[in-house]
Amino acid sequence: MGAIARDLDIGVPDDFKRHKGWVGQVMEHALGAESGSAAAPDFPRLGVELKTLPVDARGVPLESTYVCTAPLDGSMSTRWEDAWVRRKLSHVLWVPVSGARGTSPGEREVGAPFLWQPSVEEDALLRDDWEAFRELILLGELWQIDAHLGEALQMRPKGADSKSRTWAIDDEGRWVQSMPMGFYLRASFTRTLLGAESGDPEARS
DNA sequence: CAATGATCATCC
């Protein structure tokens, strides 16, 4: 990663404490992704999202993967087919980047990227989780939501800090201020995507 | 504030 960044005249930080998105930014630049912070795919003409995936030396994901914000204001779609989460995950170019926690950004190593489209089974798994979250969100039962829910997809806070607030609708239909939440893919799920690539039979099970 | 990009810090 350090060599790639230097080629692109991008600075190489000593750690991620204040540069959490650095790997993703460098890869976007390196691969010619266009969108920046816009709500569009990284490769608009291809409809492909780019996601880096931190993995350890064995190729096992170390972190969950952010997908998108969860709308808590009643604007969430009713059908999975229309879900923003689903669109974002319909075509993903995964770029594994190795380095255990503590490995400096410049020392991280890029692995073999692979283009992924959810299989029928994966789509169904994501759909089940999403529909359960949809129920809680649309019923306004936000207090029931935490990161323990969901087999593949989970919901976690997604704000500048714990004081961040967004508008939501509670269980009696009232507008309330609530913590912004996002959808994330569990590391256990992304691990199954890498399994077929790793050559490790155990990783596929 | 919300979208993009994620990892950190701490608890279990």
Next chain:
DNA sequence: GGATGATCATTG
């Protein structure tokens, strides 16, 4: 050691 909840930077 892994997962949860918190946090950091940047852009429009």
